[in-house]
Amino acid sequence: MNPDNDAGQGRSGVSRRGFLGAGAVAAAAAAPLMATVADASTAAEGEGLVTVRVTVNGDRHAMRVDPRGTLLDTLREKLELTGTKKGCDRGQCGACTVHVDGRRVLSCLTLAATTNGREVTTIEGLADGEQLHPMQQAFIDHDGFQCGFCTPGQIMSAVAMVDEGPARTDDEIRERMSGNICRCSAYPFIVDAVRDGQEAMR
Amino acid sequence: MRAYTFTQARSVREAHSRAGAHTAFLAGGTTLVDLMKLDVMAPAHVVDINGLPLRGVTLDRRGLHVGALERMSDVAANPTVRRHYPVIARALELSASAQLRNMASIGGNLLQRTRCGYFRDVATACNKREPGSGCSALTGWNRGHAILGTSDDCAATHPSDLAVALVVLGTDVHLASARGTRTVPLDGFYTLPGTTPHVENVLRPGELITGITVPRSAWAAHSTYLKIRDRQSYEFALASAAVALEMRGDTITKARIAVGGMGTRPWRLPAVERALTGHRATEATYEAAVRHAASGSKTLEHNAFKPALLRRTLVRALTALEEQR
Structure with a gap:
């Protein structure tokens, strides 16, 4: 992944994700987020993974995913495209909206396993280089x-x-x-x- | 979420061969994935049926045929549906959000589960989720619950707007299992909760909805759907009405009426239909016809407003339909 495309990367060059990942933050507010990350990565190492070939923002990816994994978690945790936000995670808020084959859908209710052969566009894929959409x-x-x-x-x-x-x-x-x-x-x-x-x- | 095996079927036959005990078919996923996250549904096997050839929206002499895997948004935007069956388009457009309508299938819409908060919360008693555990809603917060078709074990409403519209139109549902295919009227597809609220329809284990047929009728083109809710958009119905009238001049020659948000399943009101038939389409006719619309209803502590809301919703829907002429 090209770090220049990371939506979490501000103009200062300090990514919010990198900041958390550095382990320098032990604030209570960060704890739930860290726990979620740990759970997701554990699940993905279980048995019965399925292979998914999906194009995200024009880049082709082949991944082994847990059949329970959502497109949302896969985008955020596996592909590190953290621009797509995890709000309610229940299909009620729309924060996780992405395009699949050009249609707006909720990535939190889309199983990654069902996106084989599909084209996904996230907020990171909207701009044309430095030119915002x-x-x-x-x-x-x-x-x-x-x-x-x-x-x-x-x-x-x-x-x-x-x-x-x-x-x-x-x-x-x-x-x-x-x-x-x-x-x-x-x-x-x-x-x-x-x-x-x-x-x-x- | 609990573990399950995941497979993808490419034909109806393949889907049936993979359907064993504790199997869930996955289409749009807007109900299933949500309820698996909540641990309300915990299938051992999930069979992705999106590759099945259950698509298409066509109109012929028998009526409108819609494949079970057609998406809500596509059916709502279909020019044939909009022209000949406006009540279907309207019910779909007033459902959920644009994102959910892009995902959710027609078959899945008919099988969506109730929004009862106790059903969705595994820490509470719910006969629908866990047979015999009791009903938290009857003595709990029950403002949104049903007043028609309830039992001592369940008062959960059926949440589908589309189903209310389809029941009014006399829709048939096509089913397929390893043993063969059959067709049942949608009105008879849904069962009352009685003492078995966990049984919601006549689907047999492993049976799949393959499509629906909506008959052609004069009243279908003169139809509408009205939805009353706490928010203006993106909310389930507190009350809704699907109304279709066949007219000769100003006189109603045939009426079809069903309501949502009121019953434990989409609820036809044949007495109201009879009371409208043969009368002029005036507000006085509507008021008289809906007077006993809620007869036989049973209210709970927080939903005693619903019989009056039902009557007003019907009058408003009928008035709106007449104004469209």
Whole structure:
């Protein structure tokens, strides 16, 4: 994997993941995240693994995965594409939205074992080099977030929404984006961003 | 999640040959993966059926044929469905979210499990999840629970919007098992909880839904679905109504009515249908026809508002349908 593509890598060059992984952090807040990582890697070493060949952001991968493993965990833990966020992990929040064969889906309810031969696009695959995707730029221009945790899912969902057919009104944007929850409630700016992002994508 | 073996079937025959005890078929996964994470469902074997040729949306003289593996979003967007069966498109569009509709299959939608919070929480008693363990909802928080078709053992609602629309249209469900194929009406597919709430339908072990057929009818094109919920979008129904009318001028010559969010299965209201038939399509007719819509219902501590909500939902759905003409 090319570390330059790591969404966790900020402009400072310090990746949040690298920071945690260095073991320098023993803060209580970090503990649940670390435990999740450990569980996932243990499960993947069990018996009965299945082979999956999947293309992610244009790169082909052949992997042995636990049949219980979700696409979400596989993206984050195996491919280190941590831009896709793990929110509820129950298909209720939309933070894990990615595109599979061009359609927006929830990676937390998609078993990695079912993605054999498929093409997955994550938030890391949207930009064209240094050039942000118009929808990414629109979210920045409109400050369409507060904490940012739901943002990758919001953007992936919005790009697919435009591809499905343009939204004609703000109410239609709200309805068609209702599968993406923003707990900071940045919805007014998200609607602005999606409206402008849609315009820029045409 | 508990361990299971994972295999992929490429034909219906292969799916049956892999289906033993404790086998779950995996289509969209939006119910199964969720419930396996919660340990509510713990199959020993998961058979991925997405490679099966159970696709296609076609219309012929007998009606609309939809393959079980068609996705909700594709069926909702299908021009034939939108034109001839608007109640199906509407029910699908008001279900879940765009992401879930892209994933969930038509067969899986009909088999989705209840959203009862006690069913989904393995720390609580639930006769549906663990037969004989008791029902936490009857004495617990039961605002969203059913008022029709309940028993002393279960009051969980059936969550599917699509099933309510399909029941109104007289849909047939096609089933296949290693022993052969059969077709059952969707209205008879779902069973009442009675003393066995863990049995929800007439599917036999290893049997698979292969598709549905929705008959052609004059009323199908004059139909709609209304969904009432606590949030404006992305929420299950507190009450819903699928209504279809055949008209001659201003007079209702045939009526088909079913409701969701009220029953332990999609609930037809034949008495309301009879009361509408032969009358002019006016609000007075609707009000009179729905007066006894909730007769036979049994409310619980927190859902006593539902009979009134049922009547109002029906009147609003009928009014909305008439305004579309």
